[in-house]
Amino acid sequence: MRVVEIKPKKCKAPGCGKLFKPAMTTQKVCSVACAKAIAKDPKLQKIAAKAITKQKRQDLQERREKLKTKGERLREAQQAFNAYIRERDRLAGYACISSGRPLDWNGNAVDAGHYRSTGAAPHLRFDESNCHAQSKHDNRYLSGNVADYRIGLIKRIGLEAVEALETDQSVRRYTIEDLQAIKALYRQKLKDLRRAAA
Structure with a gap:
């Protein structure tokens, strides 16, 4: 886990404004006395409450992230990858790879x-x-319609690339770090696709 250096901040307490090095990124005041001053100011109480709630949410999210199994991380990476593939092919205007029929992009009819x-x-x-x-x-329902998929795939990527897929027997083991990187990569690629299309 990468340690991030927290930059010095200006104290938010009324009348203080001194620079301090916070222990957490959400820390707003330099001392207990300044925290008490904020506690007495109703306007600043709301700011403090939001910061505490945000910190609790971040802590909870971090704890959940640490508890995820490798299987859960694999599913998340696969979901990100699949979302990218569907958007890539939707924007390209492709029909179903196996049947050649137009795809219904409204709703949940495309895998x-x-x-x-x-x-x-x-x-x-x-x-x-x-x-x-x-x-x-x-x-x-047609178990991938593999025979027609192959025909559509040859038209799309060429026979040589299809044969390379068919003969690829390499072993790849995905670590938790690999799966996190794959998830992040395909989420970013999906954002980039959508931004370019807008």
């Missing part, structure tokens, strides 16, 4: 379907060329 499934090829779960927007019907 990020993997050509080689995450069960059969977990090392390809975050490979962008292995995952494309697919109708829920094809992905869930």
Whole structure:
């Protein structure tokens, strides 16, 4: 965990204004006496209450983050990746990779379907060329509609790239740090896509 240096602040207590080095980023006053002065000022009490509530929320969030299992982190990274894939293909105007039919982007009818499934090829779960927007019907009820998926994939990325996916048997082990980085990367890529499209 990276330690962040907290910059000196100016005391918020009425009549003080002295520079001090806070122990926490949310600390607003330099001393107990200044904290008591704030406690007597109704306007400043609201500011202090907000800071305390914000700090409690941050502490709770940090504790929850530490308690997450590797499986929970994997699901979060997968959700971020899938959201990016769906948005990438929506903005590109792609149809369903397997059926070729237009996708219904209103609602919840589109999946990020993997050509080689995450069960059969977990090392390809975050490979962008292995995952494309697919109708829920094809992905869930036709077990990915693999034969037609392959045809659509060859049209989109080429035969050589498809064969490279099919022969990729490399082993990839994801650490908790890897999964956190993947989640952050795809959340940022999704933001960038949306910003560019706006």
